[in-house]
Amino acid sequence: MNRVESALINSAPRRLLQRLYEVPQLRRFGGPLPAGARALEIGCGPGYGAQLILERFGAATLDAVDLDPAMIARAQRRLRPYGDRVTLRVGDAADLTASLGAADGSYDAVFDFAIIHHIPAWRDAVAEVARVLRRGGTFYFDEVTARALARPSYRALFDHPTGDRFNAQQFVQACETVGLDVGDRCMTRIGGDYLLGAARRR
Ligand SMILES: C[S@@+](CC[C@H](N)C(=O)[O-])C[C@H]1O[C@@H](n2cnc3c(N)ncnc32)[C@H](O)[C@@H]1O
Numbered sequence: 001m002n003r004v005e006s007a008l009i010n011s012a013p014r015r016l017l018q019r020l021y022e023v024p025q026l027r028r029f030g031g032p033l034p035a036g037a038r039a040l041e042i043g044c045g046p047g048y049g050a051q052l053i054l055e056r057f058g059a060a061t062l063d064a065v066d067l068d069p070a071m072i073a074r075a076q077r078r079l080r081p082y083g084d085r086v087t088l089r090v091g092d093a094a095d096l097t098a099s100l101g102a103a104d105g106s107y108d109a110v111f112d113f114a115i116i117h118h119i120p121a122w123r124d125a126v127a128e129v130a131r132v133l134r135r136g137g138t139f140y141f142d143e144v145t146a147r148a149l150a151r152p153s154y155r156a157l158f159d160h161p162t163g164d165r166f167n168a169q170q171f172v173q174a175c176e177t178v179g180l181d182v183g184d185r186c187m188t189r190i191g192g193d194y195l196l197g198a199a200r201r202r
Pocket residue numbers: 001005009014042043044045046049065066067068071091092093094112113114115118119
């Protein structure tokens with residue numbers, strides 16, 4: 001992630017968007033978490049999404065990974081008040097065994113706030129989400145499509161993998177292939193640039 005995107009992710013407008021729009025939409029599609037839920041966030045960035053997962057979704061515990069040690073350091077500072085309810089690790093969302101020692105079926109919910117489009121082998125990350133979710137668990141996703149990434153403004157400002165990105169249909173298909181049922185529980189916005197929704201582990 002380049003410096004422009006890093007600054008954006010660490011900004012007040014990003015936090016407002018996440019709190020006032022993304023979280024309510026994700027709750028609408030995926031529902032609340034069960035009591036005592038164990039949640040995972042992939043690509044947690046500075047940890048504000050993690051805070052919302054604890055506060056607004058009511059997760060009992062939260063594990064989170066990010067590839068960038070600077071982001072994990074920021075998240076550690078933000079999430080210190082939650083003590084041992086939170087575990088943070090530097091690591092790759094496409095290999096959660098190496099990152100977290102995550103066992104099959106070990107989480108009630110997995111959250112993806114705008115990270116999978118950053119991963120070159122993005123289908124591996126979707127497969128990892130399916131592997132670590134228990135049956136009936138929920139995958140909440142908020143993603144950026146190939147259409148947005150191809151816009152001149154995006155290409156000028158940000159730095160993303162260019163090959164094999166996805167549209168909504170391809171993302172939903174990748175989920176369904178690994179046992180994550182989306183059904184009609186997702187939507188796109190701004191002409192298909194963004195994708196929000198939830199999938200249930202079969
Ligand atoms: C666009 S930022 C989103 C951050 C945060 N989730 C948010 O919504 O504000 C993408 C994040 O994913 C992280 N990331 C990129 N590739 C990753 C990977 N393979 N595994 C884990 N984290 C990754 C980046 O370091 C960055 O913090």
